[in-house]
Amino acid sequence: MQTKPFRIGTRGSRLALAQAHETRDRLMLAHGLPEEMFEIVPLSTAGDRITDRALSEIGGKGLFTQELEDQLLAGTLDFAVHSAKDMATRLPDGLFLSAFLPREDARDAFIGGTAPTLLALPEGATVGSASLRRQALIRRLRPDINVIVYRGLVETRLRKLAEGQVDGTLLALAGLKRLNLEGVATEILDPTYFPPAPAQGAIAVESRIGDTRIDALLSAIDDQKTHEAVTCERAFLDTLDGSCRTPIAGYAISDGEQISFSGMILTPDGTQHHRVFAEGRAADAQAIGARAGEDIRADAAPGFFSSWS
Numbered sequence: 676m677q678t679k680p681f682r683i684g685t686r687g688s689r690l691a692l693a694q695a696h697e698t699r700d701r702l703m704l705a706h707g708l709p710e711e712m713f714e715i716v717p718l719s720t721a722g723d724r725i726t727d728r729a730l731s732e733i734g735g736k737g738l739f740t741q742e743l744e745d746q747l748l749a750g751t752l753d754f755a756v757h758s759a760k761d762m763a764t765r766l767p768d769g770l771f772l773s774a775f776l777p778r779e780d781a782r783d784a785f786i787g788g789t790a791p792t793l794l795a796l797p798e799g800a801t802v803g804s805a806s807l808r809r810q811a812l813i814r815r816l817r818p819d820i821n822v823i824v825y826r827g828l829v830e831t832r833l834r835k836l837a838e839g840q841v842d843g844t845l846l847a848l849a850g851l852k853r854l855n856l857e858g859v860a861t862e863i864l865d866p867t868y869f870p871p872a873p874a875q876g877a878i879a880v881e882s883r884i885g886d887t888r889i890d891a892l893l894s895a896i897d898d899q900k901t902h903e904a905v906t907c908e909r910a911f912l913d914t915l916d917g918s919c920r921t922p923i924a925g926y927a928i929s930d931g932e933q934i935s936f937s938g939m940i941l942t943p944d945g946t947q948h949h950r951v952f953a954e955g956r957a958a959d960a961q962a963i964g965a966r967a968g969e970d971i972r973a974d975a976a977p978g979f980f981s982s983w984s
């Protein structure tokens with residue numbers, strides 16, 4: 676009988692803490708365990724400390740996860756809770772994504788200052804986003820808009836908007852909902868023309884391969900449909916580029932039997948894009964995503980990827 680509390684690693688941002696708490700609450704409910712059996716351990720990561728440069732410039736997704744992963748491997752954490760979207764597609768040896776919580780709304784939200792919708796913004800308006808996917812999608816729809824790099828916590832970005840530094844910004848609706856801030860959204864973007872990032876809206880739990888005690892704990896809260904959808908989207912991303920240096924969107928829906936996937940790649944200036952659609956058995960989620968990545972790569976002209984540099 677386990678007596679020491681399980682140690683749950685998380686980043687220290689309000690969004691990360693909300694996600695760690697949701698995971699803990701689900702585990703308490705699933706196993707009938709008291710709160711004292713879980714200790715939430717917030718850690719500051721390099722990605723949290725460096726907020727003035729684009730992620731793609733400073734080394735990508737690993738910056739948000741390395742401290743947590745080091746402590747998982749050292750055994751000082753039992754598992755870590757992450758936004759699945761922030762996870763690199765290749766994890767350090769010995770670790771895996773063991774569970775996914777039921778997905779929150781995967782769509783992007785527009786938060787407008789000077790106009791309520793992206794299309795209603797005045798000519799030449801400034802929109803803040805650090806995501807290459809959002810930047811490219813904005814430029815595709817509104818080439819006149821001046822897109823500026825805009826990083827930091829959800830709260831910081833909303834403050835800059837309130838101060839008038841930008842005319843609007845984009846955030847994942849999922850993050851806003853988890854912070855009880857969805858009321859700030861002035862438009863919810865249709866995934867058909869503004870497709871979300873792979874794994875957006877999903878919470879992933881990372882743990883050690885072969886830790887059967889933790890596997891048994893976490894399997895009770897794993898949502899199979901989310902697991903399948905995110906597996907498909909991450910396989911697509913991995914086939915194209917596991918980092919966050921390229922504008923890539925991917926969104927899958929699984930009903931537990933069948934999965935359907937749509938993906939999109941863009942040039943950073945938004946002038947060119949390609950789309951792919953795929954469907955098949957949910958059990959083949961990984962292969963379907965990987966195949967869709969190969970198909971879209973074959974469809975793009977040879978110069979498409981090299982023009983990104």
Ligand SMILES: NCc1[nH]cc(CCC(=O)O)c1CC(=O)O
Nearest residue numbers: 758760846847849850875876877
């Ligand atoms: N890259 C930061 C990040 N990682 C996950 C979310 C939102 C929550 C989610 O997608 O699950 C955000 C902020 C945002 O994109 O608005």
